[in-house]
Amino acid sequence: MKSLESYQSCVNDALVARLQQKNFDEPAGLYEPCKYILQNGGKRVRASLVLLASKMFSGSFEKALSVALAFETFHNFTLIHDDIMDKASIRRGIPTVHIKWDENTAILSGDAVMIIAYRFFEEAGENVMKLFPLLNKTALEVCEGQQYDIDLEKAALQDALVTESVYLKMIELKTSVLLAACLKAGSIVGGANEVDAQKMYEIGRLLGVAFQLQDDVLDTYGNEKTFGKKIGGDIRVNKKTYLLIKALETLQGEDKKQLSSLMSETAGNENDKFNAVVSLYNKADVKGQTVALIKEYFVKAKTLVDEIAVPETQKQELRLFMDELLNREY
Amino acid sequence: MKSLESYQSCVNDALVARLQQKNFDEPAGLYEPCKYILQNGGKRVRASLVLLASKMFSGSFEKALSVALAFETFHNFTLIHDDIMDKASIRRGIPTVHIKWDENTAILSGDAVMIIAYRFFEEAGENVMKLFPLLNKTALEVCEGQQYDIDLEKAALQDALVTESVYLKMIELKTSVLLAACLKAGSIVGGANEVDAQKMYEIGRLLGVAFQLQDDVLDTYGNEKTFGKKIGGDIRVNKKTYLLIKALETLQGEDKKQLSSLMSETAGNENDKFNAVVSLYNKADVKGQTVALIKEYFVKAKTLVDEIAVPETQKQELRLFMDELLNREY
16 A cells, blocks of 8 residues: 555554563563564554544644554454464465464464553553543454354355345454544544544445455456456355355346355366356346445545545545555455 | 452352443354353452452442453453463363364454453543553563463473472462452552552562462362362372472482472373372472462561551451461362
């Protein structure tokens, strides 16, 4: 994200400095994995959104920084534990914590990273009281989202749980509320009033859901070169994406039966399966339906940005970020 | 603990009420395990210590309650994750969370329980700012203690890590600092000044270490009927207790070699091993040495209680609790 790049190195430097300063050294078995994940980059989207929002309302960078680090650190805690649950072996190009060390280490150092997030948050000074309930509520919702994700993945395609609304709730909780909370927290630190802060929350929520839906579209309809990973991964592993759920809700009779059957297969020719599924997706026009929904979210978010009571020049960074999101092909 | 019994049912009721009130219902896959551990009793020692300390300084019960619930809930989070790491299958007489459900469920619901602790803590009102750093610092220390415990258990008996000082640091971090923080937090809520609150912290720290050392003594020298579990468990599984570490530091030559060898055995006659180890423990007088150290901690704690600036009548509950601890045979 070009629009957030200016924040990235500040966040990285501040994180390294604070980890050093606070003597997170002994026992090394606990703190090395913490530093491993916290110092291994990532795009720092969450911290950047806090900083961007604070700046938008003319807040001081320094005041927003500890809140930004708290949210970024919380996000990294979720990655450590999610990677255990998902049996993921690679994250940001290097082995995940439970692979490089072991599961017990990943459980315990994940816990420590969550607490470190709260430690960073202590430095938010007068803002602690305002933001503490928001941070906690959001943290719990992210856990709820992970549980819905697990429940959806475990469910059979015919299960009553597998619906568009549950899927949307899942991605909202798992991803969007944290982005929303980052924008709201940054706004509050920056001095926004409650109404504008809540609008910023809503903008984050809409963009987060749109982003996840884009991911689903790109994984099937994207360009391998720009997307950066192999197209068709979701179909190959029978992932319950928005496209699949929408197609199952749109198609009838034989088409629906065929799609269910294809997306329950675990063997067979991958290319044939991909082509057959995409052909059914096209029949249901799920790409069109999903892109329309994504646009709807963007339009709503844009309207909210228009409404926010700061000079247009101060909205430029957020608008740039949104344009990048809307037009992304990666 | 008779002295804490009066608090137990209040804590249980308040916990059930708050879990209901806050709609911790959906998704059930996340919240059922949370309620399972939080509502399945336990002695509620940590919550009780917060309430006892607050009362000692004439604090209101209601104000202290949310802080008490936060610390108790945090403790239950550590139990869920520790039980995964230790592969424990029974806790408080019923299956542990990762056995009743699975490991992923235990990881995620453990995370949720930690966040619920912070949610309860929100209600501490004006005390949040005062107590937040204490809660965070303690939480991180408890993780450090668990890591030292893992490191000690993994280490060979000859490893440089296996020393009295590392062992004492481990039990201090893993158990004592939380009890200490409960007494300090309760005191602060109750209105204690910083000096008295810090004394209460120190009392909790001393009692916590003494309690763990007693556990080590009772597991080898206790009475099966009063202790409530089979004597000799620590020796059977080659656990690095204070007794073992102290014996290895006291004994020389052949005795030391024999003890190392016995406590590395994983087969052989259990009774013979127990008798041989105890005979070496007796030769090193580790029981005497440990009991002397325990007494030392109690004397220090008692002196601190004497010094605290509240009327003697308000100290009675704490003194009763300490007498019970000192004389316990369970």
